[in-house]
Amino acid sequence: MSSEIRVTVDGVVHPVQPGISAGELLRQFANGTRPVAARVNGKVVDLSRPVSEDATIEPVSADSAEGLEILRHSTAHLMAQAVQSLYPGTQVTIGPTIEDGFYYDFAPPRPFTVEDLPKIESKMRELVKADLKVERVEMGREEAIALFDSMHEQYKVEIIRGIPEERVSLYRQGDWIDLCRGPHVPSTRYLKAFKLTSVAGAYWRGDERNAMLSRIYGTAFPSREALEEHLRLLEMARARDHRKLGREMGLFFFDPIAPGSPFFLPKGAIIYNQLIEYVRRLYRRYGFEEVITPQIFKNQLWRTSGHWDMFREHMFLTTDGENPAGELDYGVKPMNCPSHAVMYRSDKRSYRDLPIRLADFGRLHRAERSGTLHGLTRVRAMAQDDAHIFCTPEQIAGEIDLNLRMVREVYEALGFGNIELKLGTMPDKHLGSEEEWRKREEVLAGAMRRNGFDFELNPGEGAFYGPKIEIYVPDALKRKWQVATIQLDFNMPERFDLEYTTSASTQARPVMIHRAVLGTLERFIGVLLEHTGGVLPFWLAPEQVRVLSLSEKVEDYAREAAELISRTGFRASADLRNEKLGFKVREAELARIPYMAVVGEREAASRMVSLRRLRGDKNQPLTLDALLELLKAEPLPC
RNA sequence: GCCGAUGUAGCUCAACGGUAGAGCAACUGACUUGUAAUCAGUAGGUUGCCAGUUCAACUCUGGCCAUCGGCUCCA
Known part of the structure; x- marks a missing residue:
């Protein structure tokens, strides 16, 4: 009958019967690991995949990049199963993994809202508890099309029609089945730590001419702790959102x-x-x-440059009010290039002149679609360190x-x-x-x-x-x-x-x-x-030094010190308010001021300061001269 | 622009069909301060805007505006 094959696990060769599953081999020969999938001769497959020829088999753990992706992809399936059981009439489309998580796009009778998420999550937990086996099923293309057609999954039918292969793979868990390349975890109980994070609209196949689908984002991790850690990092990231910092720092x-x-x-x-x-x-x-170039040009310029055809929908149009028809015959520049071309053309140029590098900090205006605006990172009014060579x-x-x-x-x-x-x-x-x-x-x-x-x-x-x-x-x-x-x-x-x-x-x-x-x-x-996080290098800090006075008695000295620092060419101020030092330090820290110069009666008497660095050393005694030297030694980037 | 959500004092939030409340900030006063929040008092709002339902709307409904998370677009 069938002769034995040789599988290598953990560097050791074992003779085994062909047809035994990769998972079973790992269970026998790679003790102690708890893989979500197996790597057979370099290819990541389901643990249930039978091994029929000589092979090297390695475990793929949930902690590895590939394992994590499998975990998340399986969680996406779990979510889709939960959604379809809770919201009949919902069609599935695609559900890939992304950096830090996954999403799944649905065509539901009505779009999902965040209120739906807890309900879906608890259904998912139910399915996890049910410990549903995740099975791979292969079938012919036409058979699969007929299957999904009978399930009224028109998007899946469309997807399969676009697949060239004659055979496709599906994954079944309980009474739910989805088209998928895999691999997946062996059972739903592997999915322990997940969270649905947000809902969003998304166009089918990413094209705004297509139907708007309802997307649910989520994430999954090998452990509760890893998930908590991830959510904590997200929370911290929100604390350094530039919109928040901009308000807090008064920028x-x-x-x-x-x-x-x-x-x-x-x-x-x-x-x-x-x-x-x-x-x-x-x-x-x-x-x-x-x-320096003009801001507003006759439309003729945009016709010449091509912006009229390619970019007009993003341009603010205007008029000088002189044309009788009241037509918008001028455009506010969205880019500097056309005016630089005009500038180039303003004189006869020789090869000896080239390259000509024209730089322009001109203000630009673009009529960005309202839904795309995002703090400072996506604006309608801007300037670039723009140049045309x-x-x-x-x-x-x-x-x-x-x-x-x-x-x-x-x-x-x-x-x-x-x-x-x-x-x-x-x-x-x-x-x-x-x-x-x-x-x-x-x-x-x-x-x-x-x-x-x-x-x-x-x-x-x-x-x-x-x-x-x-x-x-x-x-x-x-x-x-x-x-x-x-x-x-x-x-x-x-x-x-x-x-x-x-x-x-x-x-x-x-x-x-x-x-x-x-x-x-x-x-x-x-x-x-x-x-x-708002802690800017010294040369960029809006306020570089703040002198903090300890009491009214040293007000004059504090003011004098701040003036001296300003006169030397730095951005300095004095906080003379009747507040405790701790209060002033706290405010200066929150304002991310690189240097705090504390002055009390001791310092006033010796013409010194007690220097505190932002988020750094404190109580460094310095003479005013030494402080100025220290500030002068702060590097410029060039 | 599209999908979903949000919009209450300068900021962060509460109240929720019966004419709005806290903390911080602001202002006034006391305290004279030693390295991330001293105490007390005062003032501050046609609850984003416009309609509608209702005896009564911050609260319910619709429209608009803006913002947030995505999609599309893109620096």
Whole structure:
């Protein structure tokens, strides 16, 4: 009959009968582990999967990345089962795992609300207690289509129709069954620690022309403790939400009178302007020239640039009131590039002039859809550390290098060790041949490799006029926001008929590179606040030193000390209120002021301060001169 | 824009068909202070806006606005 096969578990070879399940083998030979799945010859499969040939078998524990994903995916199934038993007539669609959890999209008779979640959770717990076996079932495509059709699961039918394979796998638990590739945990009792977190609308297949489905988000962990820890971290992340910090630190606010448009208070404006000053210093080193351009242009400009067709729905249109028809014949700029093209065109250019690097902190306005606005990270009024480089085709690589070096310098200086680079490649709607595109994409990819950056592809996410490098930074809740960008543009020079005279006295078309390093300043400040929890580097702190007086007796000295510090060029104030020191310290700590200089009668007599650092050392006695030296030694990023 | 939720004093929240209340902040006074909240008093609101139901609406209904979580879009 069947001869024995050789399975390797934990480095030991065992002869066994073929057909025995991976789970059974692990139970026998890998004692003490409690896997959720098995890895057979490198492939992760159900524990129930029979092993029919020589194999190396390893346990996949719930703590591993793959195990956790299986756990969450199985929890998504559990949730779908609970939902369908509680809300008859609800169709299932898809339910993938995501970073930190999972979701499942349903087509219910009425959309779910958060009030439904506790009910669903308790149903899920019931199903866990029932210890339902999770079984893999394979069947032919047509058979599966007939099955789901009989269950009135039209979305599943649509999904299977899109699957090329002839056989598909389904998973059954109790009387519930779902199309799924798997693998899954062997039984519902493996799912102990889960929580449903939120509901949301989501379009079928992510297309807003399709039906709006009802999505439920949740998360699952191997243990109660791990789940609690996760929820605790989420709570802490919410404490460093930039919208909350902005209010607490008195940096900015929003008013319904200008949706999506932040008001920067004096302290917020200091951060804003310090960042601009920083970038200006960099510009001097990197060879950029700052310009100032108009805010409002006749629509003719947008027709020429292509924004009229591509971006008009996001533009604020206006008029000077002089045209008799009352037509909106002007547009407020959403981007700086067209005016820079106009500036380039304002003079005859030679190859000797190139590259020309025009930088512009001009204010931009974009009519973002109301539902997309989000604190400082998604606004309608903004400024970028924007620049456009006009260069010859030969100069492209060097210019990309220059900007990548600048990106590296800035993000290192500001303590972002977690930037992510992506290469946005040719979109469906594009100008130019595929061959040209691949060449240009390779130029960007090569530059990133040359500069030692890892990057991922973002397929089809390039601009219609050229590929782009996108740089992302996460916020406190790990949501990624694009900040810096470097984009090649072969279209705008064409549209504006830009030219330069070559060394052979012929006319040639320059290439345009759109780039921003901080990106949108509003967004950058938002992620910077979340990244730092509001504890900004000294040079960015709106208030750098606060002198705290101990009593009225030292008021004059405290005032004098603060004035001296201010005169020396630092942002300082004195807190002379009739309050206890602990109270003033607390307020200064909450305001995230880097240095607190405490002065009492002792200090006044010796012209000293007792220095306290934000969230750091205290009671450091210093003379006023020593304090000034210490402040002067605080580093600028450049 | 779409789905769901929320909107009460400057901030954080309570009350819930019978003309709104706390803590902090503000203001006044006392205290004269040693490294994350001294005490007392005063003032502050057409409960986001507009309609409707009702003898009576912060509370119920509808519309609008804004915000939050997502989707779509995107820096």
